Amino acid sequence: MIKSKNILETVKMVDELKFDIRTITMGISLLDCADSNGEKSRIKIYDKIARLSENFVKTVEATEKEFGIPIINKRISVTPISIIAGASNDTDYIKYAEILDKAADVAGVNFLGGFSALVHKGFTKGDEILIRSIPQALAVTNKVCASVNVATTKAGINMDAVRLMGEVIKEAAYLTRDKDSIGCAKLVVFANAVEDNPFMAGAFHGTGESETCLSVGVSGPGVVKNALEQVRGQDFTTVCETIKKTAFKITRAGEVVAKEVSRRLDIPFGIMDLSLAPTPEVGDSIARILEEIGLEACGAHGTTAALALLNDAVKKGGIMASSNVGGLSGAFIPVSEDEGMIEAVNRGSLNIEKLEAMTCVCSVGLDMIAIPGDTKSSTISAIIADECAIGVINQKSTAVRLIPVYGKTLGDTAEFGGLLGRAPIMKVSSFSSDDFIARGGRIPAPIHSFKN
Amino acid sequence: MKGILTIIGKDRVGIIAHVSTLLASYNANILDINQTVMRDYFTMIMLVDLDGITTDFTTLQQKLDKKAKEINMEIKIQREDIFDKMYEV
Structure with a gap:
């Protein structure tokens, strides 16, 4: 039976009222990409993202056509990079950001989130290197988004991280000064960050999540x-x-x-x-x-x-x-x-x-x-x-x-x-x-x- | 799979003929039709069985888009299940 009222309402929702699915975000665990050799780690990261996201965008596009509901953004989130890169001996993680940007380009997504660190209680070696790499990483990439969790209800507020993030935001603003400091638009500081957020710039694939x-x-x-x-x-x-x-x-x-x-x-x-x-x-x-x-x-x-x-x-x-x-x-x-x-x-x-x-x-x-x-x-x-x-x-x-x-x-x-x-x-x-x-x-x- | 086809635009002669001929040429079976004309404004909704179509969904959609331009109407085809899910608890 045709329920005309409902059908026409849905058509109106899309055509006139801008109803859409804002984002479908593919979460990818990179835990198996850690390596003491940074170069090897980055090859693993690129290969894994490229392999898993190969059909992502075209499948989403085909599905959106069938249902007639626009899907605006296709995105990827990955395991916080501080955890992966921390296994390496690298002293900055800008090359990790660059490889993520390249992987995002190949996948055809518009943003990739997960250049992230969770430091609500304290810093690991990898966390600190990652946070200090953020301004430069955001300046040399287009699609990579960064986030740092500095507080949780269970741990309190890491005020050293809060102080550091003020400086990082200022530096990111300076390094992207020719584009109205757009680097900062790709950087979020969180309290109680969630592991399954599909929205940018704060998306990352938490360690409690499945492989994909x-x-x-x-x-x-x-x-x-x-x-x-x-x-x-x-x-x-x-x-x-x-x-x-x-x-x-x-x-x-x-x-x-x-x-x-x-x-x-x-x-x-x-x-x-x-x-x-x-x-x-x-x-x-x-x-x-x-x-x-x-x-x-x-x-x-x-x-x-x-x-x-x-x-x-x-x-x-x-x-x-x-x-x-x-x-x-x-x-x-x-x-x-x-x-x-x-x-x-x-x-x-x-x-x-x-x-x-x-x-x-x-x-x-x-x-x-x-x-x-x-x-x-x-x-x-x-x-x-x-x-x-x-x-x-x-x-x-x-x-x-x-x-x-x-x-x-x-x-x-x-x-x-x-x-x-x-x-x-x-x-x-x-x-x-x-x-x-x-x-x-x-x-x-x-x-x-x-x-x- | 069943599809819902909506045709909206200014009323004119032969709208149903244009669309049903096109659907028939791809073996899409029309199961139900509901149409209204209000102040020269034509709205028609068709329930179409797509299981036996001789092409794929995307191609049929492209052909309908072309037809829509030709007869100056808006034509949409969507999977039926989206409407069931949205309006049934």
Whole structure:
């Protein structure tokens, strides 16, 4: 039997409301590629990625055509390279980044994540070398993404790593100064990083994962906004119910497509990440959803509550739709990648303090925020520490992706292009955090992490 | 495998003839048709059995795209199971 209403709704979701599957990310374990000889290790890495991803992109493209749901990004995540490269005697890991970039090119994916280190409790030799290699690695590659986990609820906050990351971000900004410091857009600092996140720049294939797997991030801010337009003026129960139902549909669509790709490639299906992810295009914005809920502009009082209910309702609908939910799963609020957020900053309704509050109730943190190029590294570290505290205390992931755009200041705009968008430079506090960051050491795990 | 074909555009003579002829030439069997015309705006949905088609899905899709341009309509073909999964708990 033909159910015309449902079919036409789906067609409209794709054609008019920009519904898509944002990313299918193939996770690949590189644990068997470690070697005391760096050169040999890199050959193993390249060969393994090339072999496993050979049919990845063309299979995804064939499947997307059959289902009629666009799949925007095809990506790869790998085991944190600090673990693999740490076995070698190399003194920097830039060549590892270069080989990953080459492998990503051959696979035909647009980003590869996993130039990463997990240092929430301390550094290994490999971790420290990798972190110090990040600025140069991001400057000489196009597709490699880096992430560093500096805190967990169980371990507390590694403030030495927080201090170091402030310096690394500044250096990455300087080395890519001719492209509005775009290197920093490919670098995330995490608290409570998850092992199965399919979204960049923070994706890596955790050591608890299988040999390979496919993780999927669906999207659909436009679909949610459209659904909410139909219930204008109605109470919050109706708003939440509407978001839940919409999240159910988009999650189901994502899962069907992902399972088919998994079957064809004979690679296990990992997780569905229920994140609503915006793009810089009009009609694909989280900020516009928050405004649709009843705010004159994103950032107005009430924004945190609106985001909290959006995040929660998306999860409830999505969890009903799929038994394989994981990743970050929540709304993303990157400034440069969201047309409504950019306008909110330009209108003066949204500032970094409000964004910080918003990160308490959604899945990521201060994301894709351009700040003045002359911001001190200690200030950047202090911003990271604040976000880590939010994540650690609230037992959730938080992330910081700040871009201190070299040579630019308040009133200027950084242009990154494509999905990374453009960002007005935002004001940060001019008061010093120097002595706070200079202390070093570790902020202990909070009392409520001791659950055993 | 079953497919759902949607045709949307301004009403004109021979839309069904164009599409059903093309489907028949590849041995795609039409199982059900549902059409409405509202203010000259034509919407038709076909349920099509693709198990016996004499070509592959991608080629059929390309031929339909070509036909869509020829008759100035929007034609889409998608697997049926996506709709079942999205709308059934």
